[in-house]
Amino acid sequence: MIESLRRSRVFAAVTRLLAVALLPAASLRLPGRGRYLACQWALAMRYPAEDLTGLSEPARAAFTAARTEAFWRDRQLIGLTSGHRDAARQHRLFAEEVRRTGSVAAARRRVLPPHESAHVRGTALDVRPVEGAAWLERHGRAYRLYRRYDNEWWHFEYHADTVPMRLPNPDALRPVALARAAG
Numbered sequence: 742m743i744e745s746l747r748r749s750r751v752f753a754a755v756t757r758l759l760a761v762a763l764l765p766a767a768s769l770r771l772p773g774r775g776r777y778l779a780c781q782w783a784l785a786m787r788y789p790a791e792d793l794t795g796l797s798e799p800a801r802a803a804f805t806a807a808r809t810e811a812f813w814r815d816r817q818l819i820g821l822t823s824g825h826r827d828a829a830r831q832h833r834l835f836a837e838e839v840r841r842t843g844s845v846a847a848a849r850r851r852v853l854p855p856h857e858s859a860h861v862r863g864t865a866l867d868v869r870p871v872e873g874a875a876w877l878e879r880h881g882r883a884y885r886l887y888r889r890y891d892n893e894w895w896h897f898e899y900h901a902d903t904v905p906m907r908l909p910n911p912d913a914l915r916p917v918a919l920a921r922a923a924g
């Protein structure tokens with residue numbers, strides 16, 4: 742844990758140096774928003790596998806604004822592990838979890854079926870590392886990004902108009918018909 746914390750600090754320092762080096766080019770490209778753009782470029786190099794496509798436009802804008810502030814003000818990196826998923830992929834994840842846990846009820850505590858998943862709607866973001874998620878939990882409200890579940894430190898959702906309830910797990914808001922069926 743200490744080793745990984747040290748590693749993540751080194752990564753954060755290198756990414757910051759990179760962003761500072763990219764700042765002049767970013768400022769030319771996007772006058773007045775150089776720090777924003779340099780941060781996105783540097784984070785894209787730090788997290789080359791991340792994919793922000795398919796997120797709803799307000800969710801994407803909120804996330805990039807939040808992590809720009811985390812980056813420049815608090816030197817905290819925030820990466821996206823998983824954002825938008827299409828319904829077929831979400832269905833596969835759900836089916837795998839049902840197989841792994843042996844029941845629909847147990848699976849729902851970790852993965853929701855497509856029609857209930859905010860990932861399919863493009864408004865959910867699974868983030869990393871733990872420290873980045875902790876930053877987002879402290880400051881995300883200003884960007885309308887909220888942690889939803891006690892058992893998923895990484896899962897945040899964008900809610901434009903309401904403050905969503907914090908739940909023990911994704912199954913806690915089970916539709917009534919399903920709850921009856923499951924007893």
Ligand SMILES: [Zn+2]
Pocket residue numbers: 860865866867895896897
């Ligand atoms: Zn999630």
